[in-house]
Amino acid sequence: MWISYALADSKGETLRPSILIDRLKRLFPRLNFSSDLLADEQEHLEMVSTPKAAYKYMTAHMRNAADGKEDSLLWWLVYDWYKRHPDEEWAHRIGMLTEGLFHQNQEPSLGREKAVALYSLPVKASVSRLEQYVKCPFAHFVRYGLRPAERKEYTVAAPDLGELFHLSIEKFTARIAVQGLDWRELKDHECESMLDDVMDEILPEYNHGILQSTHRYQYLSKRLKRIGKRAVWLLTDHIRRSKFNPVGHEISFGLKGTYPPIEIGLADGEKMLLEGRIDRCDIYERENDLFINVIDYKSGAESFDLSDAWFGLKLQLLVYLEAMLEQEQRRIDGKARPGGIFYFRIDDPLINTKESVGEAIEKEIRKKLKLKGLVLKDVNLIRSMDNKISGYSEVLPVGVSDKNDSIYANSSVLEEEDFIWLIKHIKEFIRELGAEMLNGNINISPTKKGDETACRYCPYDGICQFDLQLENNRYRLIPSLKTEEVIERIRLRREEN
Numbered sequence: 001m002w003i004s005y006a007l008a009d010s011k012g013e014t015l016r017p018s019i020l021i022d023r024l025k026r027l028f029p030r031l032n033f034s035s036d037l038l039a040d041e042q043e044h045l046e047m048v049s050t051p052k053a054a055y056k057y058m059t060a061h062m063r064n065a066a067d068g069k070e071d072s073l074l075w076w077l078v079y080d081w082y083k084r085h086p087d088e089e090w091a092h093r094i095g096m097l098t099e100g101l102f103h104q105n106q107e108p109s110l111g112r113e114k115a116v117a118l119y120s121l122p123v124k125a126s127v128s129r130l131e132q133y134v135k136c137p138f139a140h141f142v143r144y145g146l147r148p149a150e151r152k153e154y155t156v157a158a159p160d161l162g163e164l165f166h167l168s169i170e171k172f173t174a175r176i177a178v179q180g181l182d183w184r185e186l187k188d189h190e191c192e193s194m195l196d197d198v199m200d201e202i203l204p205e206y207n208h209g210i211l212q213s214t215h216r217y218q219y220l221s222k223r224l225k226r227i228g229k230r231a232v233w234l235l236t237d238h239i240r241r242s243k244f245n246p247v248g249h250e251i252s253f254g255l256k257g258t259y260p261p262i263e264i265g266l267a268d269g270e271k272m273l274l275e276g277r278i279d280r281c282d283i284y285e286r287e288n289d290l291f292i293n294v295i296d297y298k299s300g301a302e303s304f305d306l307s308d309a310w311f312g313l314k315l316q317l318l319v320y321l322e323a324m325l326e327q328e329q330r331r332i333d334g335k336a337r338p339g340g341i342f343y344f345r346i347d348d349p350l351i352n353t354k355e356s357v358g359e360a361i362e363k364e365i366r367k368k369l370k371l372k373g374l375v376l377k378d379v380n381l382i383r384s385m386d387n388k389i390s391g392y393s394e395v396l397p398v399g400v401s402d403k404n405d406s407i408y409a410n411s412s413v414l415e416e417e418d419f420i421w422l423i424k425h426i427k428e429f430i431r432e433l434g435a436e437m438l439n440g441n442i443n444i445s446p447t448k449k450g451d452e453t454a455c456r457y458c459p460y461d462g463i464c465q466f467d468l469q470l471e472n473n474r475y476r477l478i479p480s481l482k483t484e485e486v487i488e489r490i491r492l493r494r495e496e497n
């Protein structure tokens with residue numbers, strides 16, 4: 001009996017043998033172990049049996065040869081045997097093998113002329129487009145250059161749920177505005193019934209009534225309502241705790257937006273116009289200063305990592321904040337200042353608590369759905385965002401000591417100057433991206449941070465054929481810096497300027 005196991009997966013990543021292999025080794029200490037990779041000359045010879053069986057081994061050894069690895073010369077003789085074989089089938093297979101061994105999937109740069117023709121000037125880019133370029137220039141080229149359309153299926157996928165929640169919150173807030181209601185005066189039962197009405201309006205119409213089409217989708221509709229109610233409850237709860245007032249929902253900036261686009265001058269005199277849509281913006285005025293919070297609603301778990309912002313993987317919130325700062329600074333006499341940037345998670349989490357009292361459960365929900373993001377390092381401002389803060393905030397990613405008003409060290413906070421310079425760094429980064437994009441870079445070069453790769457949810461793997469076995473197909477490793485390290489880099493940049 002032969003028992004075999006793979007040493008690596010299809011991407012070349014090491015695999016560990018099953019625990020059973022270990023058990024077998026212990027049960028039968030005199031078992032013979034051998035590896036195709038570490039075979040001696042005699043074992044190589046034993047692999048050459050029938051043409052069909054030997055072909056499989058020959059291809060693996062030819063791969064080694066193509067990669068410049070040392071191997072038995074025997075396989076060149078085997079290769080030669082197939083090549084000289086009179087049967088056309090073998091000649092055809094050897095032809096395919098040679099093509100495969102030297103296959104290249106990297107495309108040369110498009111060149112400036114073609115890139116300009118493809119993307120047209122001035123480049124109008126959304127933040128998600130820039131983030132896509134950072135993650136993989138080739139995926140960006142496919143999505144925004146070639147623009148293949150995905151076949152539409154009559155189904156409800158994750159992006160649909162996000163869209164439904166955005167739509168329901170948008171309509172919910174529009175009703176509050178139309179009816180002249182005050183967020184802080186809203187009772188929980190009023191929020192619930194208003195959200196019920198909004199959902200009853202949206203769900204039957206959505207995507208040709210798909211949510212009414214099966215029992216499964218009808219159940220999903222009920223779940224969506226429940227999650228939506230939880231979201232508006234939490235939204236109102238946050239606003240009640242805060243002195244910040246929502247001044248806009250779904251605020252668009254861009255050529256056709258409510259506000260003009262952010263203009264980024266590129267090195268060669270060209271410009272890039274940044275467009276986007278801000279889910280919510282809150283404002284608080286303190287004397288002559290106007291503080292701005294930007295909030296983005298997310299239906300999935302989304303965390304904010306300063307290191308990702310520094311390396312351009314998470315640009316959205318900071319670009320949106322810059323759009324609002326620019327806009328408000330033009331409008332007011334005083335100073336527009338950053339307050340915070342946040343992801344607001346839309347979910348109805350499972351609470352595991354022995355307490356059955358409503359207040360205790362609500363507290364747990366708040367903690368589970370705490371805002372993720374970055375807050376200005378100003379204790380008075382933090383108290384203006386959460387008037388119930390005592391120690392760790394239930395709603396913000398910060399903690400404040402009741403004794404001496406100091407901000408806890410592990411809070412997600414940033415000094416104002418660091419905020420400003422981080423935004424400057426990001427604008428400079430975008431300027432460089434824009435130049436690179438217009439020079440036609442379409443490299444297959446996905447990012448990898450820890451275990452997370454840009455390829456994970458990318459629908460274009462069939463087009464790029466990214467394969468670690470190919471010599472010039474490699475991940476771009478993105479480091480994970482600690483907050484202090486990012487702050488150090490921000491300050492260094494400030495000094496350099």
Ligand code: SF4
Nearest residue numbers: 136455458461464466
């Ligand atoms: S699968 Fe990976 S390498 Fe291929 S286009 Fe997508 S992100 Fe880039």
